Amino acid sequence: MRQRIEATTVSIAITTVALVILSVAFPISLAAQAPTLAEQLAAQYKLVKMGSDSSGYSVVEEGTLLEIKKGGIIGVPYKNSVTRTATYQGGTVHASDAAGKVRGIGDKFCGLMHKCPSTPDAANDETTTKLFKVGDKVYPSKIDVNVDKDTVTMAIVSCDTCNKTDPPTYNKANVVFQFAKGSLAKTGAPEIEDTIGQLLAISDSSETQDQSGQQQDGQQQGAEQQGGQQQTQQQQPQSIQMGMTMDQVVAAFGQPEKTVNLGPKQLYVYKDMKVTFINGRVVDVN
Numbered sequence: 001m002r003q004r005i006e007a008t009t010v011s012i013a014i015t016t017v018a019l020v021i022l023s024v025a026f027p028i029s030l031a032a033q034a035p036t037l038a039e040q041l042a043a044q045y046k047l048v049k050m051g052s053d054s055s056g057y058s059v060v061e062e063g064t065l066l067e068i069k070k071g072g073i074i075g076v077p078y079k080n081s082v083t084r085t086a087t088y089q090g091g092t093v094h095a096s097d098a099a100g101k102v103r104g105i106g107d108k109f110c111g112l113m114h115k116c117p118s119t120p121d122a123a124n125d126e127t128t129t130k131l132f133k134v135g136d137k138v139y140p141s142k143i144d145v146n147v148d149k150d151t152v153t154m155a156i157v158s159c160d161t162c163n164k165t166d167p168p169t170y171n172k173a174n175v176v177f178q179f180a181k182g183s184l185a186k187t188g189a190p191e192i193e194d195t196i197g198q199l200l201a202i203s204d205s206s207e208t209q210d211q212s213g214q215q216q217d218g219q220q221q222g223a224e225q226q227g228g229q230q231q232t233q234q235q236q237p238q239s240i241q242m243g244m245t246m247d248q249v250v251a252a253f254g255q256p257e258k259t260v261n262l263g264p265k266q267l268y269v270y271k272d273m274k275v276t277f278i279n280g281r282v283v284d285v286n
Contacts, residue, residue, distance in 0.1 A: 158170055
């Protein structure tokens with residue numbers, strides 16, 4: 001009898017220890033799976049893919065189309081080995097001088113916040129610069145998050161077909177979004193995207209870049225909505241994907257009970273969820 005009691009006590013102790021370990025390890029595993037700030041921004045902004053051949057550089061795969069909202073960004077042709085860098089802080093664009101540059105396409109960002117050595121062709125950069133105009137369309141080509149310096153740096157490349165630039169030069173530039181000291185680690189992706197959108201807003205044209213296929217899809221969706229809206233609602237998906245447009249959400253879930261308009265940020269409130277949009281794209285659901 002005594003041996004049976006001792007065995008039961010040992011079993012309970014082992015079970016208790018196992019439960020404690022699981023209760024500690026499970027939240028840690030969830031935290032490890034949480035997307036980083038860089039990953040969240042990468043989900044919002046698709047990067048352009050550039051290529052080159054004997055005729056020069058070209059866009060191999062289009063990225064998220066952005067529209068420049070404020071002047072002050074200076075670009076240089078994509079073939080140049082140096083890249084101008086502008087800093088956006090407090091709602092103002094601060095253009096860099098010839099010292100703000102980056103060497104190569106995949107190298108580390110340099111600029112006002114990241115010092116780089118001088119380059120042999122810096123003088124040539126002065127003769128080929130171009131000031132981006134308000135309304136010009138560009139693609140993001142790289143995003144770098146530096147929490148220690150409270151900066152988010154986005155490299156951009158002009159969409160020459162959108163801007164009707166002939167011959168194409170694919171002007172490029174770096175934009176450093178400077179946040180208050182110690183604030184970036186505490187700032188969520190939607191707020192950062194709000195700041196980026198003040199200067200580089202996601203363009204409405206990005207929804208119609210692939211006109212050959214998307215226009216047909218849009219016409220088909222319109223016919224389905226007019227002829228069978230109830231059937232569409234019955235076939236609604238169980239989840240909302242990051243980057244979906246407002247029209248796609250409405251087509252899947254119907255009109256929201258309430259909407260909140262905060263400029264580039266909008267909220268659609270349904271009975272059992274709240275959808276957050278930045279510049280017309282889904283960034284959060286809760």
